Amino acid sequence: MEVEHDFEHVGRRIMLINGRRLDHLDLILLAIRDVTEQRRMEKERETRVGELHHRIKNVLTTVDALVRRTLRDSGSLEEFGRAFESRLGAMARTQDLLVRAPRGSVDMSEILRLELQAHGGREGGNFNLDGPAIALPQDAVQAFAMAVHELTTNAVKHGAFASHEGRVEIRWTLEAGEEGATLVMFRWRERCPIIISPSRTGYGTSVLEAAFRHTLKGSSRLTLHPDGAEFSAEFQV
Template sequence: MKGQDNGKSGGGALESSRRFAFAMRALSRTPVSLSYQNRDLLYEWAENLPAGIELADVLGNTDADFLPRLAAERLRATKLHVIETREPQRFELPVNIGGEVRWFDIWIDPDLEPSGSAMGVYSTIIDISAQKRREVQLKNLLREVSHRSRNLLAIVLSLASQTARSANSIPGFVTAFSGRLQAIARAQDLVTDRDWQGALLSDLISRQIALFHRDNALPVELKGDDLVVSPNAALYVGLAIHELASNAVRNGQLYPGDGAIHVAFSVESRSDGGRNLVVKWTERLGAGTTAHEIEPLTRKFLESVVPLAVDGMGELAVNGSRVDYALRIDGNHIT
């Protein structure tokens, strides 16, 4: 049979010894442990024990002598069942070894005498701790995705409702809602690119303005402390920049001309020991141009909806040929 000495290869016992030595070396490169216990469940031999368990602590002892009580009791009960029924068993077991919880996939097989009775048990143990950690990470990620998806749906529904109430026509609603939906989508793309950790402020602003300016150089100057904002803040800051950029288009901005738009961001300290991220939009129109009045829904977004979502404040001012907006974002939204 394959893997067994058929007596025809040269060397006899020496060849078998070499094969065994190679098998043990190969075993040492795997997370697999092998052991044998007699009917009294005393260990008679063991190979490639899990890290943190010494051979001297195992040989001549039972599981209760070197493992935590609950794990040892589970192993003892299963092994006694295998000896009694002569049926192999497989199960997973968490074990605290050196202060770290490790997971093991365990096979217990009976060592049968010619008469059919079991005179001991063989154990094959595979350390699956890394696999378990990946499973936990995946479950946490799926939970996070589900949570954020529900939040995103709530935001989209709110946008649809508020845009519909302020629209004068169906085409007007479609245009306004589509633009806001694209703004949310672009912010979400940035959050996803950073593994749900947030979005870089400069990327967030540039992406939103690019919706209106296509492939041309952006006529917007960005300056300040470029930080990463939380996923939730990214969506709402993106929406605020979209509203400001959309209003700038109505004023004839975002195209080469006499006007200028500056966006500055900085961190300021608060009297309570906290801090705020301050984003300032300054829009100066060309000579002889007067800024349009801000649409009511845009003003609501900028002064109420967005500041509430980032636990901050929003101040909007239109003065002749100038539009100023300052958004203060609570420091808890800086990652």
């Protein structure tokens, strides 16, 4: 029998009581064991398993969306393979950040830095980050990371990372939003000749719109200048 009781000096404890009657005697042998810590660890393990199942389900849903949309926007199997491998790599890097992050939140600059460096970026060289520390919650990390991946790969193909003189300037500031929320003002500015102007709206544009307008509950805007592209967004954290 398991019993919970508030003890005067040690607080609430969970006790496991086992009893049996001694043979041929009108006596009962009782064994009492404190299982409070064991039950706490079991509950914590159940919570972690539940979180893991939720995360796996979200990852599989995202991978399924990646496959479908990348396949739809690819002109050949080779093009699909390259694009999907790149996006899957971005997902893997983000999941690694989430696994190592305390309490499931990740600093926004860490996401930017990791993705830019994965594509040959050199901080202080061809890219620069300027903004306060912002801890993105777990449900926002993947969306923001995939948006950054699309911006970075576009810079590799058409913008700043496609030329030796190109540079990406990334800045963000914080403002007070509605109902006590914090509003992030994000700006991605490329300084370079635009190598190729994208001829159609593809998966990358859809990812940017979905990330900032839907998942992050904000807005975004892409502007092409003679000396490079500018992407700006506002979202709440």
